[in-house]
Amino acid sequence: MPTPTTLWGGRFQEAISEIAHLFSSSIALDGKLWREDIRGSIAHARMLGEVGIITKEEANAIIAGLEDIANEIEAGTFRFDDSMEDVHLAIEQRLTEKIGAVGGKLHTGRSRNDQVATDERLYLKHAIPELADKTSEVIRVLLDKAEEYIDAIMPGYTHLQRAQPVLLSHHLLAYVEMLARDRERLGDVLHRVDYSPLGAAAFAGTSYPIDRAMTARELGFASVLENSIDAVSDRDYLIELASACAIIMMHLSRMAEELVVWSTREFGFVTMSDAVTTGSSIMPQKKNPDMAELIRGKVGRVYGALINLLTLMKGLPLAYNRDMQEDKQPMFDAIETTRDSLEMMALILRETTFNIERMRSAASGALMATEIADYLVREKKVPFREAHHISGRIVTFAEQQGKNLDKLTLNEYRNFSERFDSDIFEYLDPRRSLIEKKSAGSTHPTMVKEAITGWRRRIP
Numbered sequence: 001m002p003t004p005t006t007l008w009g010g011r012f013q014e015a016i017s018e019i020a021h022l023f024s025s026s027i028a029l030d031g032k033l034w035r036e037d038i039r040g041s042i043a044h045a046r047m048l049g050e051v052g053i054i055t056k057e058e059a060n061a062i063i064a065g066l067e068d069i070a071n072e073i074e075a076g077t078f079r080f081d082d083s084m085e086d087v088h089l090a091i092e093q094r095l096t097e098k099i100g101a102v103g104g105k106l107h108t109g110r111s112r113n114d115q116v117a118t119d120e121r122l123y124l125k126h127a128i129p130e131l132a133d134k135t136s137e138v139i140r141v142l143l144d145k146a147e148e149y150i151d152a153i154m155p156g157y158t159h160l161q162r163a164q165p166v167l168l169s170h171h172l173l174a175y176v177e178m179l180a181r182d183r184e185r186l187g188d189v190l191h192r193v194d195y196s197p198l199g200a201a202a203f204a205g206t207s208y209p210i211d212r213a214m215t216a217r218e219l220g221f222a223s224v225l226e227n228s229i230d231a232v233s234d235r236d237y238l239i240e241l242a243s244a245c246a247i248i249m250m251h252l253s254r255m256a257e258e259l260v261v262w263s264t265r266e267f268g269f270v271t272m273s274d275a276v277t278t279g280s281s282i283m284p285q286k287k288n289p290d291m292a293e294l295i296r297g298k299v300g301r302v303y304g305a306l307i308n309l310l311t312l313m314k315g316l317p318l319a320y321n322r323d324m325q326e327d328k329q330p331m332f333d334a335i336e337t338t339r340d341s342l343e344m345m346a347l348i349l350r351e352t353t354f355n356i357e358r359m360r361s362a363a364s365g366a367l368m369a370t371e372i373a374d375y376l377v378r379e380k381k382v383p384f385r386e387a388h389h390i391s392g393r394i395v396t397f398a399e400q401q402g403k404n405l406d407k408l409t410l411n412e413y414r415n416f417s418e419r420f421d422s423d424i425f426e427y428l429d430p431r432r433s434l435i436e437k438k439s440a441g442s443t444h445p446t447m448v449k450e451a452i453t454g455w456r457r458r459i460p
């Protein structure tokens with residue numbers, strides 16, 4: 001338990017209450033940042049030695065001690081526990097235990113305020129590319145499926161009502177577009193993460209002749225943050241990251257929702273393998289799409305993280321405030337939940353087969369009504385509005401007769417307009433309607449194939 005001998009205890013005469021200590025300890029969460037904390041400290045110690053604020057020997061002793069601690073943590077011989085306040089103090093305290101008073105020189109010219117922001121940014125410099133890779137993996141599986149099912153036709157939907165036939169691959173490529181934007185967004189965030197706060201000290205800078213550029217370089221940051229107050233009080237990078245994660249999760253959730261709906265007996269468009277489905281304890285016939293549902297469900301945690309961070313920061317006066325310690329939980333939760341969900345989505349998609357017969361038969365029938373109107377417009381020069389009206393009446397008639405549009409006779413068509421000829425039936429072939437599409441980015445099979453090739457080049 002911290003006593004007046006704790007690292008910051010100089011001006012205190014009594015120990016902090018146990019309840020207050022436990023309330024304020026963050027070691028259970030920020031303990032995860034130990035690698036980054038040690039890396040940051042090594043860079044700082046080396047710089048202190050280089051510029052002569054401490055001797056090279058002292059710097060070397062500190063660095064060796066920190067490397068030892070990293071090994072101890074890795075090996076599990078040094079464990080964090082509740083008696084520690086946070087990862088920074090725990091490591092510094094251990095350092096002094098190991099190498100004696102010289103360990104106390106490490107904190108010269110810095111503060112936990114710039115230290116924690118440095119740790120987080122180092123962590124993100126690793127976590128963000130990892131998220132981008134997982135996003136690419138889902139894209140690759142989507143492209144694999146788009147290639148595998150290149151001939152499959154499905155009904156496209158608006159209002160979840162069958163609307164017009166499209167290629168399944170075209171539908172899958174819509175998700176590729178979303179995830180590619182997600183990757184780009186992650187890259188944008190990474191760009192703004194890539195600045196070193198180290199050396200801002202508590203917030204005002206320091207009177208020691210530290211070299212911030214040197215530590216930034218050693219830690220692999222592109223540059224240093226210019227304003228020391230901003231350096232310790234900024235958490236925009238976490239809010240941006242949580243926002244990028246929230247958008248990824250929203251995309252995964254839409255995909256998950258379609259997989260759930262498509263796997264119902266009513267749709268029957270997909271079958272997910274046993275590897276990603278579960279059974280029911282009382283209903284033997286069930287094969288439930290739990291993994292897709294869990295992705296859909298986990299979105300709330302990530303949206304929560306974003307709102308959490310926005311709320312955390314909104315009322316904070318400059319510069320550092322202890323409130324900011326609460327940023328760890330949403331940061332880790334957003335990253336880990338998004339990472340796991342991306343991984344799971346890649347697996348689900350790999351384990352999904354598309355029932356192309358079911359899809360194709362759902363893509364014929366009333367949803368060819370647009371083609372009937374197109375036929376009248378293109379072949380018979382009927383104004384579109386009139387054609388739309390005629391086609392609508394034919395659809396109603398077919399429904400009343402309980403027949404598909406391609407099962408009506410030519411005479412029945414002629415009852416609605418004498419301009420129909422037998423070539424109307426060619427228009428009722430869903431594949432023809434795809435081939436008729438001419439606009440860029442449409443579901444025309446050639447354009448879809450080109451899109452797949454294009455994405456393969458961009459996302460190898």
Ligand code: ARG
Pocket residue numbers: 026030086112113116320322324325326
């Ligand atoms: N554990 C703290 C955090 O994460 C470290 C910074 C503490 N600084 C302070 N002045 N109390 O925010």
